[in-house]
Amino acid sequence: MSTRPSPIEIVVVGAGMAAQRFVTRLLASASARVRVTVIGDENRPPYDRTRLRELFLGAAAGDLQLPCPAFEDDRVTVILDDRVLRIDRRARSVRTRSRRVYSYDVLVLATGAYSARVAVEGAALPGCFSYRTIADVKDLRRFVRARSDGLGRSLRGVVVGGGPLGLEAAGALQTMGIAATVVQYAERLMDAQLDVTAGSIVKRHLQARGIAVRTATRVTRIDPDESGAVTAIEFQDGSFQRVDVVVFTVGMRARDELARNADIEVDPRGGVVIDEGCRTSDAAVLAIGDVACFEGRRAGRTGAAYDMAEVAAERLLGGTRSFTGSDESAAATVAGVEVASFGDALTRTPDAVDVLYADPVAGVYRKLVLAEDAHTLLGGILVGDASAYGALRTLVGARLEDDPASYVLPVRG
Ligand SMILES: Cc1cc2nc3c(=O)[nH]c(=O)nc-3n(C[C@H](O)[C@H](O)[C@H](O)COP(=O)(O)OP(=O)(O)OC[C@H]3O[C@@H](n4cnc5c(N)ncnc54)[C@H](O)[C@@H]3O)c2cc1C
Numbered sequence: 013m014s015t016r017p018s019p020i021e022i023v024v025v026g027a028g029m030a031a032q033r034f035v036t037r038l039l040a041s042a043s044a045r046v047r048v049t050v051i052g053d054e055n056r057p058p059y060d061r062t063r064l065r066e067l068f069l070g071a072a073a074g075d076l077q078l079p080c081p082a083f084e085d086d087r088v089t090v091i092l093d094d095r096v097l098r099i100d101r102r103a104r105s106v107r108t109r110s111r112r113v114y115s116y117d118v119l120v121l122a123t124g125a126y127s128a129r130v131a132v133e134g135a136a137l138p139g140c141f142s143y144r145t146i147a148d149v150k151d152l153r154r155f156v157r158a159r160s161d162g163l164g165r166s167l168r169g170v171v172v173g174g175g176p177l178g179l180e181a182a183g184a185l186q187t188m189g190i191a192a193t194v195v196q197y198a199e200r201l202m203d204a205q206l207d208v209t210a211g212s213i214v215k216r217h218l219q220a221r222g223i224a225v226r227t228a229t230r231v232t233r234i235d236p237d238e239s240g241a242v243t244a245i246e247f248q249d250g251s252f253q254r255v256d257v258v259v260f261t262v263g264m265r266a267r268d269e270l271a272r273n274a275d276i277e278v279d280p281r282g283g284v285v286i287d288e289g290c291r292t293s294d295a296a297v298l299a300i301g302d303v304a305c306f307e308g309r310r311a312g313r314t315g316a317a318y319d320m321a322e323v324a325a326e327r328l329l330g331g332t333r334s335f336t337g338s339d340e341s342a343a344a345t346v347a348g349v350e351v352a353s354f355g356d357a358l359t360r361t362p363d364a365v366d367v368l369y370a371d372p373v374a375g376v377y378r379k380l381v382l383a384e385d386a387h388t389l390l391g392g393i394l395v396g397d398a399s400a401y402g403a404l405r406t407l408v409g410a411r412l413e414d415d416p417a418s419y420v421l422p423v424r425g
Contacts, residue, residue: 019046020047023115029058030122030318031300031321048089049114051091054147064143099119104119118297125266127143139257141155142259160256163256166190166191169258170255172195173262174196174227179346186347206353210353211227213372217349264310268303283303284303289324290320301316304320306335311338316337319338343398354401356381367382388412
């Protein structure tokens with residue numbers, strides 16, 4: 013890089029979590045001869061999206077802000093509240109909503125993802141919300157205040173989507189005094205992370221907290237009242253439920269439209285295709301974070317977004333670090349329940365065996381998935397008490413020294 017006569021012009025589209033990590037890593041090198049322009053369409057600097065629920069517990073939006081000392085560096089220009097609308101690959105420039113044009117040597121797409129909604133009539137009515145941004149939460153809270161004042165009663169809410177975010181959203185509705193129901197299309201809650209027993213134990217936890225759960229249920233329509241706001245939700249079995257607020261948590265869709273429109277390769281299932289150096293089909297364009305698709309998979313997790321950000325920055329600094337894929341392990345407290353799943357949690361490996369302990373009454377479930385030799389740990393699920401998650405996760409791929417049952421059975425004492 014030092015042989016170049018002038019600094020490399022880098023334009024980063026998106027000012028979210030991946031962009032923050034990318035710029036921080038790049039600018040950590042005092043000698044990096046770069047000029048970086050970050051363009052974000054939210055009206056605030058990068059913040060920690062994974063802490064969004066704290067806004068329901070009294071945190072202010074500013075509390076979620078990520079430290080961005082690198083944004084103060086002379087080599088960095090940050091433009092917020094503007095959106096890149098178009099990439100001109102031949103001219104190597106981008107154009108924004110405010111008609112500004114920025115030239116680049118290297119373009120970094122860090123545009124994240126949209127929170128998806130089910131495609132049914134009424135999904136865009138007042139009272140229907142996504143759960144992705146600080147603005148989403150502010151809009152939801154404003155609506156809830158106005159609607160409960162207008163109706164003179166507490167509200168009823170439905171969360172469509174029973175994954176981790178859905179359960180988090182249901183807990184958030186409850187903190188606002190809203191009677192919440194989680195509606196899940198799959199047969200069980202958190203079907204990507206949990207098996208049947210774990211899913212039913214989490215369901216019992218939620219019900220014990222006063223959150224209703226409907227699994228194997230498909231939403232077919234959302235109905236407005238005379239004011240135009242949501243008043244009922246209809247299901248495939250012909251039943252319906254009165255509702256004042258609907259929150260969609262049915263997955264994410266990569267914000268890959270800029271790449272699509274510029275003929276940069278996009279995976280058929282969404283996401284900008286990248287190689288192990290985070291390069292797209294255009295060598296001058298990198299993609300990192302939720303917008304990127306590596307080996308047919310989109311990660312949708314901070315760990316992967318940060319890894320990609322560091323790989324992209326280090327490559328630009330002349331390094332050779334590679335992105336090797338994301339670890340889908342996760343541990344969280346969802347609606348008051350500790351839940352963790354790691355490795356081959358759903359026992360997909362041929363001839364794998366499960367060692368498990370379940371106490372549905374106490375709400376505890378521990379499962380280890382072992383290879384055919386009954387000793388090599390492949391993955392596991394913990395519900396009710398996830399304290400062993402950190403230790404077990406690091407043992408994935410290793411042979412357990414002790415009797416595997418000793419890891420799941422309750423300690424008698
Ligand atoms: C409620 C919630 C909880 C979560 N919890 C967890 C968790 O516990 N663990 C975990 O690992 N992950 C979690 N995630 C996922 C995690 O937040 C994402 O993986 C992470 O934010 C990805 O970072 P990113 O920079 O790719 O996307 P983002 O952080 O979404 O940043 C992308 C930014 O680009 C902007 N943008 C998009 N298009 C343009 C454009 N054309 N011009 C300008 N700006 C644009 C967007 O507005 C956004 O600000 C959670 C997500 C949510 C929503």
